[in-house]
Amino acid sequence: MLNRFFGQKPQEDPKQNKGAAQERAETSPAPEQRFGFLGRTRQLFNRLGNTVQETDIITDDLWDELEESLLGADVGPSTTLWLIDRLRQRTEAENFRTGRQVQQALHEELSTLLGKPSSLRISKQSPLTVILVIGVNGSGKTTSIAKMAYNLSREGHKVMLAAGDTFRAAAIDQLQEWGRRIDVPVIAQNPNSDPGAVVYDAIQAATGRGSDVLIIDT
Template sequence: MLNRIFGQKPQEEPKKDAVAAQERAEGDSVSEQGAVPLKNSLSRTRQIFSRLGDAFRQNEITDTLWDELEESLLRADVGPGTTTWLLERLQKRAAEERMKSGAQVQRALREELVKLLGKPSGLRIATDSPLTVILVIGVNGSGKTTTIAKLAYRLTREGHSVMLAAADTFRAAAIDQLKVWADRVGVPVISQNPGSDPGAVVYDAIQAATTRGCDILIVDTAGRLQTKYNLMEELKKINKVIQKFVPKGPHELLIVMDATTGQNALLQARQFAADIGLTGVVIAKLDSTAKGGFAFAVADDLDVPIKFIGT
């Protein structure tokens, strides 16, 4: 991800033999074909960071470099708190390590950003239960339902038997929208009429998934603001229903965040994390913003892994 943000081509691994090359071409989860859209989606953010090129090529570290770095981080929506921490950390390292060039600062910046993102973290699949439940939450318009379809598609290709639960009974079109995506992906969906109890939908879905031998259930929920008390209480109820019938469930509680809303989405996510807890973040719509640095603010502030980024 950092290579794409800074506009630099990742170093290719040496080819050991023809068989290994073929395996990478056929089986790599980040294939060249799939990486192109992702690279393009980060183009706006990359333009902001690429403007630092001249400053980083200087043979000395000047106040101008620090000013330009601060401006670029803020424009990329890294956030004031994380930006201040990064600058203080880099200035401290520059003094302690006796850095003399912009290139050394650039390397240190990349190292600190990698640390902020943390180690890659995939989806948690249950080992002590035949059914893994993934609960997906977020505000209206964040890309939640589309993300669920992408997750279902990915997990199906990985050999899992996936079922969807349409627990967004608050918005009339939500059930139909999820059914359309389920049909495209080729997975079953459990639903009831609009206005039904979401907890009942989740209960029916758990029973259906168990009966049909599905090993993963992805639960769609109503888009909600963190300030809507009734909807937040409803989410807690759904969580309790899952915990009652699935040991240690939900195994993933993912929040989908719209990258175009930047720091506002971060404020919302803080309250979700405080009320029900989170296991991971999905950042959507990165192709629609120059604020890809928002990902670093998320990792720094929420202290949960970013599971996926997408368009």
């Protein structure tokens, strides 16, 4: 299956193309869609659920469709291959017969990979906690930043955002719009500015204004 994506034209990476398309689409959805809790994860599980629940028997086509769905959700090639291999091993060892059994095993493996939930801890000893958010295009960095900032503000923290993604079209506008909606200040410069300069200015501004949390978009 990976050859279908990478074998014939190695210079093209449909996962990245999909990510770029999702980044472009990310600038326009309605607020309730974008702030839906774990919406992207739910979409992945819905897609995978439809794939396996419609399968009464386990075939090579099922594994191919699972691979395609995982890659399409930006799970990553190496993690996808590991998951498929792990599910194949469990199917043989535990004598799975239906797609529903594979789906349950996939939920278990993904839960193990993600680990137990943990709280975001803000140091009370440090005058400023800086959170640098990284990830591939389309993975939901900007919307996740807005969620973090919103929740931290509700907990009583004084939050500031930095628009360090100066190259993606509309990235600055998107973060500024979220800042306006959740009433959190955003430090930004013009498109194509030096991200390092943006971060430097943001740290200076956060320190000067008494913010205790600075979240940097990249």
